[in-house]
Amino acid sequence: MTHYICKGGCGGTLPDIGICEGDGCANQYEMMEECECTDGSHGMEEVVETRDSNGVILQEGDSVQLIKDLDVKGSSINLKRGKVVKKIRLIGDTENVEFKEGKTTMVLKTCYVKKV
Ligand SMILES: [Zn+2]
Ligand SMILES: [Zn+2]
Known part of the structure; x- marks a missing residue:
């Protein structure tokens, strides 16, 4: 299904074409871009998972x-x-x-x- 995404950093998505309304987003008030992905990744780079020796996912700021x-x-x-x-x-x-x-x-x- 075609949907529309904002690439300004707000992560906004819309089912129909429209403008980004994300406050403070780099693309606020700009047209969203068409996307046809089916997995919800919107063609963005896959998030890298960093895991410790036990396979536990590490996050920024962890000890x-x-x-x-x-x-x-x-x-x-x-x-x-x-x-x-x-x-x-x-x-x-x-x-x-x-x-x-x-x-x-x-x-x-x-x-x-x-x-x-
Ligand atoms: Zn946006
Ligand atoms: Zn998408």
Whole structure:
């Protein structure tokens, strides 16, 4: 079924052609675009699911615990098993997340962490 979607970031959809009425949307008051998708994805990029070592989906801002001692490449930093890392950031990668240690941004392999 043809439907109409807004690509301005508000996620708006309409069954019939119309304008976006999303407050603050980049495309507010602009015509919605025609879409023929049947799965509700509207042809947008698939959402990347980042999972921890147990297969639990990780979300932006989650806290995770290391299940392994990790040496950080190119630094003297050693992350100990059991350390809890707060406020991870998703980077659109299924196997890596970022976090900040002091002022340094580091990448963590999700196979070495579990959500807490
Ligand atoms: Zn919109
Ligand atoms: Zn669609």
